[in-house]
Amino acid sequence: MSEPMVRVEGLRKDFNGFWALKGLDFELHPGEVCGFIGPNGAGKTTAMRIMATIELPSAGEVWVNGHSVLQHPDKVRHALGFMPDQYGHYENLTCEEYLDFYARAYRYKGGDRRQRIEAVIEFTGLGPIRTKLMTDLSKGMKQRLCLGRTLIHDPQVMLFDEPAAGLDPRARAELRDLILELSARGKTVFVSSHILTELADICTHVAIIEKGEMKFKGPVGHAQKAANRFTRYRLRVLEAVDKVERFLLEQPFVEKVATNAHELLIDFAADERHFSQLLAALIREGFAVVESRLVQSNLEEAFLAMTKGDTE
Ligand SMILES: Nc1ncnc2c1ncn2[C@@H]1O[C@H](COP(=O)(O)OP(=O)(O)O)[C@@H](O)[C@H]1O
Numbered sequence: 147m148s149e150p151m152v153r154v155e156g157l158r159k160d161f162n163g164f165w166a167l168k169g170l171d172f173e174l175h176p177g178e179v180c181g182f183i184g185p186n187g188a189g190k191t192t193a194m195r196i197m198a199t200i201e202l203p204s205a206g207e208v209w210v211n212g213h214s215v216l217q218h219p220d221k222v223r224h225a226l227g228f229m230p231d232q233y234g235h236y237e238n239l240t241c242e243e244y245l246d247f248y249a250r251a252y253r254y255k256g257g258d259r260r261q262r263i264e265a266v267i268e269f270t271g272l273g274p275i276r277t278k279l280m281t282d283l284s285k286g287m288k289q290r291l292c293l294g295r296t297l298i299h300d301p302q303v304m305l306f307d308e309p310a311a312g313l314d315p316r317a318r319a320e321l322r323d324l325i326l327e328l329s330a331r332g333k334t335v336f337v338s339s340h341i342l343t344e345l346a347d348i349c350t351h352v353a354i355i356e357k358g359e360m361k362f363k364g365p366v367g368h369a370q371k372a373a374n375r376f377t378r379y380r381l382r383v384l385e386a387v388d389k390v391e392r393f394l395l396e397q398p399f400v401e402k403v404a405t406n407a408h409e410l411l412i413d414f415a416a417d418e419r420h421f422s423q424l425l426a427a428l429i430r431e432g433f434a435v436v437e438s439r440l441v442q443s444n445l446e447e448a449f450l451a452m453t454k455g456d457t458e
């Protein structure tokens with residue numbers, strides 16, 4: 147496995163006796179898009195602010211591309227871009243001027259600076275509105291500009307704090323595409339949300355946090371498995387749904403059956419081979435089974451099961 151791009155060890159944060167983070171440990175690898183999921187107040191923003199060197203930890207350490215947030219925060223800032231959940235805007239700046247301001251802050255000069263600004267404008271698709279004032283932008287456009295600013299120094303690691311909040315579906319889809327493109331370019335992406343489904347289709351990994359503690363960190367598929375003891379199948383039959391239901395309930399590993407018109411939802415507590423034997427038994431019995439398919443347990447269920455819906 148590659149060297150981690152981000153390593154978080156024993157991260158704790160105390161706000162006047164309240165422990166917002168109670169010892170987080172995790173790693174992020176290059177190309178990984180990791181969803182940072184947890185209810186409001188779980189500690190997502192606090193953890194990200196510490197990773198971005200805006201806040202100091204009470205204990206523990208974070209390394210970004212090998213640089214410690216405590217020892218070399220300046221190096222961390224060059225390796226990482228942080229898009230906060232709220233960002234101010236400057237009344238009289240155009241999009242271009244805004245990007246220029248940040249490029250100067252990273253000490254880009256002359257041609258290099260122009261080139262970075264153009265690269266970002268191209269990536270974010272801000273070309274047609276480059277001379278517009280920031281105050282005249284829609285929420286989606288303003289957010290793209292903020293994303294552009296976060297990318298101005300071409301960081302290897304990107305942190306997005308609740309980027310999808312308040313966006314319309316179209317802007318959200320565009321944001322997704324941009325995140326996927328960053329990942330395709332080998333960036334490490336860490337993106338928080340309190341709504342899991344918002345991220346499920348773009349994440350390779352998921353980190354689930356609750357009350358300052360990590361409940362799970364791993365590949366998306368493992369999160370689903372960890373949360374689900376059962377595999378759920380959907381079955382369609384041409385007739386006799388009631389009889390099929392009764393038959394199913396007498397079979398091994400069938401935990402629960404729900405019916406609706408011509409369909410049955412089966413919670414099955416064994417592997418696929420056993421399920422194929424169940425299907426064979428149904429056919430032997432003469433039931434008119436026309437369709438059987440695995441229902442991917444969605445990530446939202448995994449999240450709810452792991453956090454038990456707890457908020458503060
Ligand atoms: N500056 C602060 N002072 C005191 N408490 C804070 C501060 N920042 C965050 N908290 C508390 O820490 C907890 C975690 O907050 P936060 O990291 O913002 O959670 P999330 O981003 O997951 O919603 C919350 O209970 C919040 O009230």
Ligand SMILES: [Mg+2]
Nearest residue numbers: 190191192231
């Ligand atoms: Mg937050």
